[in-house]
Amino acid sequence: MVMPGYEATEPQARCVLPFEAAPAEVRLLRRAAVRQLECWGMVMAADETELLVTELATNVVKHVGEGVSAALILERRGGRLRLEVHDQSPVAPVVKTAGCGDESGRGLRLLAAMAVDWGTVLSAAGKAVWCEIPLTDARRCRRVERAVEVLENYEKVECTLGQNGRWREVSLVESAVELIADLLHWTTVGGHDPDDILDRAQMRYEAVSGAA
Template sequence: MYRFSVTEPQQHRCVLPFSAEAPQLAGLRRVVREQLAAWGMSPLADEAQLVVTELASNVIKHVGEGTAATLVLDAKSDQLRVELHDKSQCEPQWLPSGCDEECGRGLHLLVGMAAAWGTIRTAAGKAVWCELALPPDENRRRIQRAMVVMESYGRGQTAGHPVGRLPRRLVMEESATSLIIDLLHWVAAQGLDPDDILDRAQTHFEADPPMACAPTYPAARAE
């Protein structure tokens, strides 16, 4: 599996081509959990992993083992959109919930968990999509705003430097340290007291309730 991300203002996208095979499912779930943590969306991790597992399993069963497929995660401030693309144009069929077979379970899960879902035809086949809603959370919004700043700042810091082999967590830590130093220099240049600003920021940070699951920053890798 090969992962690459595209970041836009107020939106994050992860595109993950993969081969629809049972051994790949654990890797898909791991990438989903890590990516949502990096976006500050860990509260949706369990639901998203379940949805992705069911959709990928449907591709394996109904389109074919080893089929080339693509998982797309689109994150906005208040929702996550999950898309599973495959090469077949046959849309999934709704079956009664009492059906003895498991073939209709994926759609029932989507209806039960998703704020919206559907299928779309694509040039190569189709995509099944669903949207998972996030409840309002100020800490998450802070993390998402900071992530946009950090990714932009990090690109400027690492331009021209061979950082491809460094763990992403280390790159983010170094970028965060450098950004804080730059901000303190800017504060001092404005005639303000850097120690006072740091103390006030620390006070506000400690007063904010912690997130249920603190985000981590996974290492970028190809699998």
């Protein structure tokens, strides 16, 4: 069976890292993933990969159970790195409302914000949660993480995902629009020029993206 999101070409590099669902194992798995990227000459994706591996593996610990067997698969396909975490539970993850007292959805919201594509695939053996990130300098990952933290607390919009990992409501995008609009109102009240603020923000974004 071909998993959603796969290119027709064979992977240029592939590594399978079995692990046991436990906090200490998550730390070791993160380090093993970074070492593998170093072997492939893909250190530019190390920071982003560390963060995503932590979130994916921690979800297994929290929602499947400590001590269960799981596996992380890393694959390079063209200009993307694909991460898959396989576990034995057939229950697909669901993004819950931010601030509802359950942090179970935060990792998925972060994953959706950072990955160019992602989803969940069910199988007879359980499921796999996968995502793909571009092989560019990932120094922007903390900026993305910080933005998600702000947006998911800015407007409490309830969101769920289908098994293909797609948003039923694009809440983070809507929150981003509202936040930017409110910030422009704030700049006007404070006597600042909204166009100047937007220009400066655009210049900062381009400077960071250009350095990446």
